[in-house]
Amino acid sequence: DVKVTQSSRYLVKRTGEKVFLECVQDMDHENMFWYRQDPGLGLRLIYFSYDVKMKEKGDIPEGYSVSREKKERFSLILESASTNQTSMYLCASSIDHSPLHFGNGTRLTVT
Amino acid sequence: AQSVTQLDSHVSVSEGTPVLLRCNYSSSYSPSLFWYVQHPNKGLQLLLKYTSAATLVKGINGFEAEFKKSETSFHLTKPSAHMSDAAEYFCVVSDPPGANNLFFGTGTRLTVIP
Numbered sequence: 001d002v003k004v005t006q007s008s009r010y011l012v013k014r015t016g017e018k019v020f021l022e023c024v025q026d027m028d029h030e031n032m033f034w035y036r037q038d039p040g041l042g043l044r045l046i047y048f049s050y051d052v053k054m055k056e057k058g059d060i061p062e063g064y065s066v067s068r069e070k071k072e073r074f075s076l077i078l079e080s081a082s083t084n085q086t087s088m089y090l091c092a093s094s095i096d097h098s099p100l101h102f103g104n105g106t107r108l109t110v111t
Numbered sequence: 112a113q114s115v116t117q118l119d120s121h122v123s124v125s126e127g128t129p130v131l132l133r134c135n136y137s138s139s140y141s142p143s144l145f146w147y148v149q150h151p152n153k154g155l156q157l158l159l160k161y162t163s164a165a166t167l168v169k170g171i172n173g174f175e176a177e178f179k180k181s182e183t184s185f186h187l188t189k190p191s192a193h194m195s196d197a198a199e200y201f202c203v204v205s206d207p208p209g210a211n212n213l214f215f216g217t218g219t220r221l222t223v224i225p
Contacts, residue, residue, distance in 0.1 A: 042215040090154055102154030
């Protein structure tokens with residue numbers, strides 16, 4: 001069974017801090033994704049990656065960057081956290097056009 | 112343009128009664144459609160998917176959905192609700208099919224009353 005692991009369940013950071021959210025998958029999937037989930041807005045795609053060192057912007061990339069140095073790991077970086085980035089962040093992976101497999105999420109609070 | 116509309120933000124049913132969660136979509140191509148479930152403090156789990164085969168799709172935990180092209184609908188149903196079905200449900204369209212072409216509905220929260 002595919003396992004997508006997000007390193008933190010809850011994070012509290014201060015405005016202006018640099019924040020790293022880590023995601024690891026164990027099934028050799030090429031595709032990895034970062035979404036944020038907000039009440040009433042569903043899931044919105046921040047960035048995705050089709051391969052190592054590849055990245056593509058999603059619908060809301062502003063204020064975020066990503067890193068994919070190894071196939072199994074996809075990191076989301078908030079260069080300077082702001083309060084409007086308080087949200088639930090979900091990582092997912094997939095192979096080809098198969099459905100996404102999601103991690104359990106990281107709930108980030110920026111104060 | 113592609114979009115997904117979940118017609119109810121909150122549905123409440125009694126245990127043992129049928130569940131109906133409604134989803135309408137718009138697409139330019141032949142879409143793939145999915146339902147995901149999210150239990151509290153968990154990620155999303157795939158319930159079922161439609162990818163242009165049979166229009167009635169059976170998923171896990173007794174759920175099923177019917178693709179109706181003429182109505183552009185993909186409603187999720189279950190004959191008898193269980194307490195463990197209480198969760199948030201997301202309808203998703205992939206159009207054209209592809210992992211980076213996913214459009215998520217805003218979710219329907221299902222409450223099951225004992």
